[in-house]
Amino acid sequence: MAEGSKDQGGVGTTDPEEDSPNMIVYRKIEDIVTRIQDEKAGGVAIRTVKSFLSKIPSVVSGADIVQWLMKNLSIEDPAEAIHLGSLIAAHGYIFPISDHVLTLKDDGTLYRFQSPYFWPSNCWEPENTDYAIYLCKRTMQNKARLELADYEAENLARLQRAFARKWEFIFMQAEAQVKIDRKKDKAERKILDSQERAFWDVHRPVPGCVNTTEMDIRKCRRERNPHRVKKSVYGVPDDGQSQPSPIHISSQPTRKPTKEDVQKEITFLNVQLDRHCMKVSKVADSLMSYTEQFVEYDPFVSATEPSNPWISWRGRVGISRDPSQQRVKKWSFSLEEALKDPAGRDQFLKFLESEFSSENLRFWLAVQDLKRRPLQEVASRAQEIWQEFLAEGAPSSINLDSHSYERTSQNLKDPGRYSYEDAQEHIFKLMKSDSYARFLRSNIYQDLLLARKKPQKGKTTVTNIQVQGNYDIL
């Protein structure tokens, strides 16, 4: 398969269609299906099975396919192999010979492989005229196995009404097809008929079955030529009636990069080269220790308290006022964790107030709030913060180094959401290195951590199976 050139943004040498998400999957399935059929290379045996009065050519059992998938794609669970096989069938690459519903069963049910002519990767979008011809010709054939299913009969009736004017034409085409088919060898006909039926099972699926030809609309623009004339399954010339699919929005061809683009890229690359990066070993250790620290709080991995409300019937048991010890422990992981939790924030503030040094945290909180204000309010709020915390003789004066102070007062000449970024960072570092550490050693914190205080309200147990809880908004 042609590989795309690695030219950034350049007009690729790959057929753009090959890169489309659908095509990627189709090629993978085609690879699997080709391998399954290759008996010499460990594929399944495709044989003719004798049944009552006739022979069934070119079939394979579902169980054989499942076995092959498990062995060759390293699948341990048969359920997974059945699921994958069913998807391969749903996309039209294999099909049960006696059912319209395209799934794979892990038993003696017989399956056949689809002819490459009908593969979805050929971008079929068969028109209703083709479908009408198909259903029509089926009614002309007398074999019981070719009788229309209920939903097909309904479809045919609907199409007859829709194409009332050109029904004669459709009928003639169907007759022509029947003539062509009659000339073929009996066994060949059986195979071709079944493949044709499977093709329509994909493009006009049984009601209730997934239509695997549906596409994600975001990817539709990739079509190479959305206005191409769609080919007819039965060689019916396009009478100009078919509309290009409405979902095909014409995509812009990739713009060749200009000098400016490449200059920007060079600047970016130089910045990246200057960046100081960490070794993977160090980064891995950091990721592992973070995960390990929080694993006890992860309900999917550990049993946590209180019990998972989605699993147990009762709502949160015990509506005690104090936060749980486990939750309190999290505040000691970092100042960020403590501030993330509103209860942590409150307790930290309480502690600082007891020391008469709460202005730092209040400043930090005020700046956080400033960033969340609507644009209109930003300027006035920024001034208020200056008056409260930084102006000469401010009531909650904070201690900023002269550099940050200068920067901030400059910023305030044109106040914006980020005017206090430097100052906030400075204050955060201050709190982290000083008051935060004292907070963790304080009685206020330790009492909660070791649950030394008796809960103010007695623990209330919920005895009836009502799923009403007081869900805190964290």
Added chain:
Amino acid sequence: MCDQTFLAATFGPCDSCGKASPLMNIYIKNDAINYCSFCMEVMACQGLQSGETLASLKKESDSLKKKLEEERGKLNDIELHQVAEKVEMLGALSIKTKRLLKGHGNKVLCMDWCKDKRRLVSSSQDGKVIVWDAFTLNKEHGVTLPCTWVMACAYAPSGCAVACGGLDNKCSVFPLSLDKNENLSAKKKAVAMHTNYVSGCTFTNSDMQLLTSSGDGTCALWDVESGQLLQSFHGHTADVLSLDLAPSETGNTFVSGGSDKKANVWDMRSGQNIQSFESHESDINCVKYYPSGDAFASASDDSTCRFYDLRADREVAVYQKDSVIFGASTVDFSLSGRLLFAGYNDYTINVWDVLKGTRVSVLFGHENRVSRVRVSPDGTALCSASWDNTLRIWA
């Protein structure tokens, strides 16, 4: 340069200004230069300063890329999964569907949890946006947008509003009224305006700002009240399909992923692209930060999910299997970051061990593609939205 009229030999985009026009094709030091006549004159007047032609710039860029690869390669001293060998194996997970949310009449494309850990908003292909109490299965609000394919929806941090958008190229915000009789559609406010579909949206840490990603190749930050564009983010060369805000209280960054196979990290203040990652072989459908904010995961049509660390500036893990051949459309981490839940176009959700790189579980149940997975804010449940018109809550 002689001052003479010339015969234009080719027509196309100019190498310098990009505009389509008749081109002069000349050679400077064996490099082909195809400029329009205006740019040619400009270049002539500048006396061919520093010989910067498109080709020479490209050469410079290519050599820088190589150098960067080499430098980064030196830091790749060990694989994450090797270091993680000493981590305890996870016990068998027993995750089952605990709720089945039925009510959408068509493919459910997106969902988002409310901070109260039980409500969620979902949007679908038929234009419907529903707010559910997932605990009781009660539908609390419903709006119908005048467009189909509502691909993005988000719950406001206050729980008082939702944002949604899609094929209408807009992202609108609806306040959630407690009055059941109020017509929510009437209070709709269009905040974001793009020139192509809106693929993703999220509130920043307040109800007042909205971050959106679009098929027009850009991301944008909007002031909700005034609808003003605060910052736009350019750099992707194709549709942007997903974005995620960094989980830090103090940070101002977000990551986006697109059809150009790139994942970019952006500074919200300056609009600059800080870091870029390109290792996927097809569209990146979803990006999500690891809970510490130092790394993120991506899901792609190449059927793999990948894990990138920002400090090492490289991919540190790939989650793939021979039997997984369909594209991955969505990812999310469990609370501790140990598990990665990924939804695929083969209707399943694979659960990966982030550190060891192995798959620990497969969740079957949906009957069509899984379009979105999100872990609840307290980590107790996973919600999945699917093209089979339903949402499932797993725990």
